[in-house]
Amino acid sequence: MVELAPSLLSSNFSNIQADLDKLKDANIKYLHLDIMDGIFVPNISFGFGLIKSIRKNNDFIFDTHLMIDEPIRYLEEFKDSGSDIITVHYEACSDLNKTLEKIRKLGLKVGLTFKPKTKVECILPYLKKVDVCLVMSVEPGFGGQSFMEDSLDKVRNIKKYIDENELNCLIEIDGGIKTHNLKRVIDSGVDLVVSGSDIFSNGEIKDQVFKYYKIFNS
Numbered sequence: 001m002v003e004l005a006p007s008l009l010s011s012n013f014s015n016i017q018a019d020l021d022k023l024k025d026a027n028i029k030y031l032h033l034d035i036m037d038g039i040f041v042p043n044i045s046f047g048f049g050l051i052k053s054i055r056k057n058n059d060f061i062f063d064t065h066l067m068i069d070e071p072i073r074y075l076e077e078f079k080d081s082g083s084d085i086i087t088v089h090y091e092a093c094s095d096l097n098k099t100l101e102k103i104r105k106l107g108l109k110v111g112l113t114f115k116p117k118t119k120v121e122c123i124l125p126y127l128k129k130v131d132v133c134l135v136m137s138v139e140p141g142f143g144g145q146s147f148m149e150d151s152l153d154k155v156r157n158i159k160k161y162i163d164e165n166e167l168n169c170l171i172e173i174d175g176g177i178k179t180h181n182l183k184r185v186i187d188s189g190v191d192l193v194v195s196g197s198d199i200f201s202n203g204e205i206k207d208q209v210f211k212y213y214k215i216f217n218s
């Protein structure tokens with residue numbers, strides 16, 4: 001069963017809880033949290049203070065996507081703020097093994113992602129250590145960008161590797177997903193789909209979520 005993880009980045013920051021209530025009403029399980037530090041990516045989003053604050057009233061699985069340099073410095077804080085999955089970038093970690101192991105030791109689900117220009121082959125050896133492999137289908141840093149078609153081949157390669165090596169790793173895709181490209185995305189073999197602007201800025205949130213699940217189930 002494919003699941004949708006709406007990205008908080010595209011929600012209405014002046015009334016976040018109203019949007020979260022709509023997601024809850026639409027039976028959403030995962031919430032994707034994009035953390036940007038202005039160094040690893042050319043944008044700054046929000047930090048653990050905001051996550052902690054929304055954790056109090058929301059039961060979603062918090063899927064935290066860290067677009068920050070050397071994320072190992074802040075893993076405890078993201079755990080304490082309520083993250084369930086922490087995903088780090090291959091390019092951001094000087095000691096990737098140590099970073100992944102620390103997430104595991106903190107008792108969280110371990111996620112690994114990589115920028116579009118990084119070769120898939122670079123991350124394959126780490127997949128035995130991770131619970132979620134996130135394929136970026138846009139350059140990280142901003143919501144609302146166009147979907148990169150070649151990300152589907154990356155999903156297929158990763159899926160093949162996971163199946164051949166009998167690994168227990170979910171595939172997530174993030175960036176530029178819309179209802180019009182969703183079917184092809186699902187057919188490539190993903191388990192989790194992140195969507196931001198198409199969920200929060202395209203009419204009623206609940207109606208949009210239902211459109212996604214209708215396509216998931218088609």
Ligand SMILES: O=C(CO)[C@@H](O)[C@H](O)COP(=O)(O)O
Nearest residue numbers: 140141143144175176196197
């Ligand atoms: O990580 C990122 C961007 O860096 C994403 O999670 C986006 O926030 C998804 O937004 P859309 O592309 O769906 O608008």
Ligand SMILES: [Fe+2]
Nearest residue numbers: 034065174194
């Ligand atoms: Fe993201």
